[in-house]
């Protein structure tokens with residue numbers, strides 16, 4: 001097993017090394033401060049058994065990434081600790097999840113507040129296209145409240161044997177000896193709910209750590225994972241009159257345009273009894289409130305008379321951190337940086353990466369019997385990149401092409417009116433798989449897309465003439 | 469009608485930058501129970517009539533669609549810059565109006581010239597509308613959906629108007645160039661995206677990415693293509709970074 005994994009890993013590396021631009025990059029990265037790890041154990045089969053107990057793994061952060069990781073670890077025979085600082089945390093989030101997540105994570109239907117079957121995409125000139133026309137009767141985008149989803153996943157981890165600790169992770173000490181078996185010592189403040197805020201400082205010894213503590217990850221900091229570029233997302237929960245809410249019953253809106261965001265989209269998502277109106281940007285963070293106001297303005301008629309219940313903002317990572325693991329510590333979810341461009345989707349990928357990382361640990365430790373090493377965790381990274389990199393890449397390209405300017409956005413929305421585009425988009429969103437297209441339809445699509453882009457650009461040139 | 473249009477347009481582009489700078493930020497912040505309506509005071513400080521976005525939201529909060537005669541609009545235009553126009557006026561300017569724009573589309577009958585539709589004029593009108601909207605984003609409405617679709621203008625109208633070599637590029641050649649460039653980009657970045665996905669959508673996207681660039685302006689192609697290449701590979705590098713320190717023999 002180990003040798004196979006090692007081989008394919010080498011294969012991956014070789015192919016990337018062939019890329020000249022890649023090697024030129026290697027310098028700054030390898031100049032990372034050396035961690036205390038002085039050598040790596042390369043082959044898992046030589047890794048020692050853990051005597052008299054099972055492998056101990058701490059998962060920091062109880063969001064979708066942490067919850068999913070802890071459940072898988074606990075099920076796999078690993079002694080699992082899940083540390084979450086706030087049990088009723090209500091992560092600022094649109095809460096849209098793809099259909100496949102419901103099945104793959106066996107989510108009960110009652111945690112899904114709404115089933116969105118209509119997705120309106122609205123261009124800068126207010127051309128609105130419903131991109132959900134090709135959905136089959138059983139297909140939908142699920143809308144969840146994060147406090148509900150996160151809590152559910154944590155409970156399930158707990159039912160499977162994980163110890164869920166309400167605590168704030170502070171820092172960790174790397175193993176004092178580089179023998180590959182010394183424990184990591186975690187420092188955290190434990191709250192018991194009753195103590196009234198002031199917690200108790202505690203330490204915990206574990207053999208490995210999964211950092212699932214989100215965008216401001218302290219675990220990432222403690223392994224020098226480096227930074228990523230991030231978008232700031234702003235969202236208002238607005239309670240709108242009942243008659244207005246009818247429209248958003250099973251419908252979500254996405255607004256594009258320079259007014260709502262120079263590089264992302266503005267949204268109105270239905271929640272349990274209100275709507276979430278928000279927008280995001282990487283490039284003009286200082287203007288986020290202006291964009292939010294513009295988003296609200298574009299939806300004005302439909303949310304008129306609404307009352308703002310809550311205002312929230314949070315960073316969204318743009319790309320993975322320069323380093324996603326070190327020694328026996330790995331990052332997953334937002335801590336690693338797994339949010340897609342273009343759609344800004346991260347819940348599913350957080351839960352998936354948590355699970356995938358946990359699976360690698362369970363496998364490498366032979367169900368908690370052996371010590372693991374960096375190689376085992378690399379299996380997770382390798383599998384992750386292989387499986388999802390193309391998805392991330394496609395969305396990166398999409399964002400670059402279509403969110404670039406208003407003419408491009410007009411063309412994008414025009415394109416989305418095409419049923420074939422809708423079908424492809426939804427298939428890949430809902431099921432996270434790419435179905436081979438129909439070559440003739442693809443060709444037509446290509447021609448139409450060019451047509452749309454050309455027309456939009458022609459109009460842009462005309463618009464420039466007006467201002468000149 | 470085109471007169472009123474040109475009345476609108478000259479001043480529209482001038483103040484586009486101002487809303488962001490003159491924006492009274494503190495007002496908008498984390499007030500838990502702020503209703504959507506009482507925004508009005510926020511905008512009265514503004515001098516120009518064109519900060520459409522917010523102004524429209526605030527001023528028209530009550531009535532769904534203010535339809536006010538044009539002369540008023542013209543008046544507020546003339547007072548541009550100086551003493552802030554009254555709110556009533558602000559609300560007027562913020563909606564796009566043109567007699568040929570009927571029920572969310574251009575009324576093609578009004579564009580007839582000797583029995584044929586004057587597509588050039590349609591293109592002109594739409595360009596003006598988009599320009600206007602860029603500076604004065606409007607609320608989307610379910611009751612008055614936008615129906616106009618640029619594809620109703622026949623392709624030859626675009627070609628005739630931009631009677632350029634680009635028109636030629638447009639058919640076939642650009643497609644070819646774009647398509648192969650996509651493959652080139654793909655093999656250069658060494659990621660085998662096209663192969664990996666075996667999916668035409670990706671190919672199409674790559675193709676669009678490149679072709680889109682080609683079509684914007686011919687002489688800027690090279691620069692743009694370079695930039696695009698840099699940008700695409702940048703994301704790849706961000707992903708690959710974590711594999712860097714795995715060179716064999718690295719003491720780490």
Ligand SMILES: Cc1cc2nc3c(=O)[nH]c(=O)nc-3n(C[C@H](O)[C@H](O)[C@H](O)COP(=O)(O)OP(=O)(O)OC[C@H]3O[C@@H](n4cnc5c(N)ncnc54)[C@H](O)[C@@H]3O)c2cc1C
Nearest residue numbers: 061063064065085093094095096169214333334346347350
């Ligand atoms: C406004 C907004 C809208 C979004 N909309 C969507 C959407 O519609 N669909 C979608 O798929 N994605 C969306 N995302 C992205 C999505 O929210 C994230 O990708 C996802 O939450 C990542 O999950 P995670 O488990 O990795 O991290 P998080 O959800 O951030 O969870 C981290 C957890 O760790 C805890 N924690 C942090 N630090 C510590 C510490 N030191 N000690 C203990 N615990 C700690 C936190 O309390 C939190 O519970 C949105 C993001 C934003 C900001």
